[in-house]
Amino acid sequence: MAYTATAASHSEKPFKFSGADFKRWQQKMLFYLTKLSVSWFLTEEPLVVTDDDIDTQRWTAIDAWNHSDFLCRNYILNSLDDVLYGIYCFVKTAKELWNSLEKKYKTFLDYRMVDAKFVMSQVQEIQIIIHDLLAEGMEINEPFQVVAIIEKLPSMWRYFKNYLKYKRKELKLKELIVRLRIEEDSRTSDAKAYKKAMEAKEKESLTESGNAQMR
Template sequence: MNSIGNIDTNSNDTSNMETSEGSIPTGVIPPVVVPVMALHTTVHSNSVPHGEKPEKFIRVEFKRWHQKMLFYLTTLNLAKFLNEDPPAIQEGENNRASLIALDAWKHSDFLCKNYILNGLDNTLYNVYCSKQSAKDLWDSLERKYKTEDAGTKKFIVERFLDYKMVDSKTVISQVQNCRLYFMTFTRRICL
């Protein structure tokens, strides 16, 4: 007897091994494993884990929000609607495939536009909800807030360049004062 697990490894006991003529003892045959085929149901969803959804744009840090929203729309496979115009259908054309393509485009554009609107603060939502397409909405936001960001940065740089150093104080203390001044100044601008 083996002391581990009380298994008798030295015994030649084959009493449990029944055999029939020309077959292998049943005690030696390993159990048959039957693979279970799972039904593969593919669920296509346009949802992205909640953590990747950008926070609402509240008129601060447009560039960061813009990049996050662009990534979010890309993961939803909707970013192309920010640059595309609807497919053109020729006058008098009654091509069923063209009409189906136009309907699909309108539906996806609607989704894209509303994902962007959902990423805006409520006050901005009310201003931009009348835009007809995702492209119009996106272009309007870029015109307004990229220009505004550039103007704010230009103003900050101008103020920084106007800061005068004086000989009566040490350079280190003046740099620290300048840094503190601009940190508080930029906080006021962002609010």
């Protein structure tokens, strides 16, 4: 019966991951590893034993753990295309491999800009992530990069974001970067001018209040 269950599980092996549809591949891969009873190696730390430990049962447990982790790791590797396999085949454990893939691909999908940071610095962070993904063989065309950056703009940029959505078919990536930089420079300049005006108004108010008290 155990052999039948394993065979059935292998028939449900997910598609080869080449960089696209990471979330769907990850869900299918997790289900596949769960069916094979090795999914817990994605979160477990390796068992550790010292060289002078003479407990044979502990050494047996270590060997069993290493063997199962080896299987889990290779199930994942064999579900990657040749390019990604060549990049990740040197990762030592299943947990490290799983976390490396998630950090790389989920980071890009889940990245959201925040109002508390400069937009251009966050755009640079996105470009670094994209550069790393392209280096690994993932295909991310320029129109997709343009749309992704626009969609990730923070909430305080929502009106400018809506404006860019109407222009995105015309925009090249370099043009988008230029527009974002001009917009941010303008916002920064306006904020400084507003702050300066408020400080001058406050100073004037304090002066008038002081003069009134002296009368």
